[in-house]
Amino acid sequence: MKENKLKSLVRLLDDPDENIYNIIEKNILDEGDKAIFFLEKLKKSGNKLLENRIKNILLNISFSSTLNNFKIWANSDEKNLLDALFLIAKINDKNIDFEKIKSEINKITNVFLEIYNGNLTPLLKVKLLNHIFFNIYSFFANIENYKIPESFFINSILENKNGNAISLSILYSIISNILNIPVFCIKLPKNFFLIYKDKNNIFYINPLKKGTISGKKEVYTFLKEIKEKPRPEYFLPAKNDEIIYELLEVLIYSCEKSDNKKEANEFQKFQNLINLNENIIKK
Numbered sequence: 385m386k387e388n389k390l391k392s393l394v395r396l397l398d399d400p401d402e403n404i405y406n407i408i409e410k411n412i413l414d415e416g417d418k419a420i421f422f423l424e425k426l427k428k429s430g431n432k433l434l435e436n437r438i439k440n441i442l443l444n445i446s447f448s449s450t451l452n453n454f455k456i457w458a459n460s461d462e463k464n465l466l467d468a469l470f471l472i473a474k475i476n477d478k479n480i481d482f483e484k485i486k487s488e489i490n491k492i493t494n495v496f497l498e499i500y501n502g503n504l505t506p507l508l509k510v511k512l513l514n515h516i517f518f519n520i521y522s523f524f525a526n527i528e529n530y531k532i533p534e535s536f537f538i539n540s541i542l543e544n545k546n547g548n549a550i551s552l553s554i555l556y557s558i559i560s561n562i563l564n565i566p567v568f569c570i571k572l573p574k575n576f577f578l579i580y581k582d583k584n585n586i587f588y589i590n591p592l593k594k595g596t597i598s599g600k601k602e603v604y605t606f607l608k609e610i611k612e613k614p615r616p617e618y619f620l621p622a623k624n625d626e627i628i629y630e631l632l633e634v635l636i637y638s639c640e641k642s643d644n645k646k647e648a649n650e651f652q653k654f655q656n657l658i659n660l661n662e663n664i665i666k667k
Contacts (some may be wrong), residue, residue, distance in 0.1 A: 387422075393560060396421040397441075398434040399421055409441060416445055431652040446478040451653055458657045461470045463624040466538075466558050469551075472632070473537040475650050480539050484552050488542045489555075492521060493562050506585045507597065509565055514595035519554060526550040533642055536635045550631050552591045568621030570603075571630050573612045577603060579621055 393412055399405050412419045423445075424436050436448035447635060454471045455461060474480050490653040495516050501641075504512065517523050522545050526619070529535035529548035553576040555567045568590065570577040578589035588603055590596045600619060607614050632655040639648035 390419060391422050394419065394426060394438075394588070394642055397426075397437045398431055400433075403562075405437070412441055413444055413448070417449060420445060443478070446477060447475065450474045450478075451650075451657075453663060454554060454654050455657050458625065463628075465554055465624055468624070468628045469538040469554065469558075472628075472635070472651070472654065473539050475647060475654075476533070477539060478538050485538055486544065489559060489562070492559055495520065496563055506565075506582065507581055507587070510567070510589060510595070510597060513556075513560065513565065514589075515595075517559070518594040523547070523552060523555075524594070525549050527592065530634055531638055531641055533635060533638045533644065533647065536631060536638065548634075549592050550627075550634060553578055554627060554631065556589075556591060556595075561565065566578070569620065569627050570620070571594055571602065571622040571626060572603070574610055576630075577605065577606075579619075625658050626660055629655060629660055632658075 390412070394410050396408050397412075399408065406555050412423075420442065421440055426434060427438050427442075429435060450471055454468070457467055457471065457518065463515075466489075470480065470485060472484050483494060491576075498510060499516075500509070524545065525547050526535075527549065529546065530550075532548075534540040535546065535548045536551050538551075538555070541551055547555065556578060557567050565580070566582050567578050567580050570579050570588070574592065578591060580587050580589065588598050588600070590598065590602065596602075603619060604614060607618065632651050636648050636651050636655065639645075639651065
């Protein structure tokens, strides 16, 4: 669509006839990001009807773009966890700054590198990271935070140092892998653990207990407490798409409990792009 036509359509958004408005809205939404410049110019026009409609259209354009980027993520081979967390948080805050998120994470990894002398055992590496993550930066996970949608959003977690077992496990894993420490998430019923796994070492890390390190015994104990039979996948790293699927599952529940049906529906559309049963992405 030519710019002049697009500009004219935007100026017609205050038409009182809902049927005409719906047609104009559809045409503008079809243009996607191309329409943002013209919409932004009239966002503070003083016309409340126009401003509200522009606000809603901008939100719809942002969501469509973010959903498309998540589909690209879901179809990728790498399925980078930080990229997924960023896209999920963008539904809550469309102005979220990815470079700022990376900068905050780099601050944490830099503290580790300043202390690390290059000659630590795997256990001591994790203990050092635990000290930085849970003591110096004071991150903590609260089981009750599952009920709070903000505890799933990476920008809120980095700002408030507060998450839940899933979101904090993912962040810990992201930081570990930047530092070339092989720590991964384990998906347990009603909980998340972390696992350190290389060719010679395996041990487990509990994010709800400030990174307490244990062997398989603690995992067995947890499963026994919740009357869940042990399965092989409870002791091995989960795939990234499985991790994000689970995070979205609990986030959707959290949004519904918070009476935020709109975001729950939007996150459901994210989750629908991931098909774990066939390990393919829905087209």
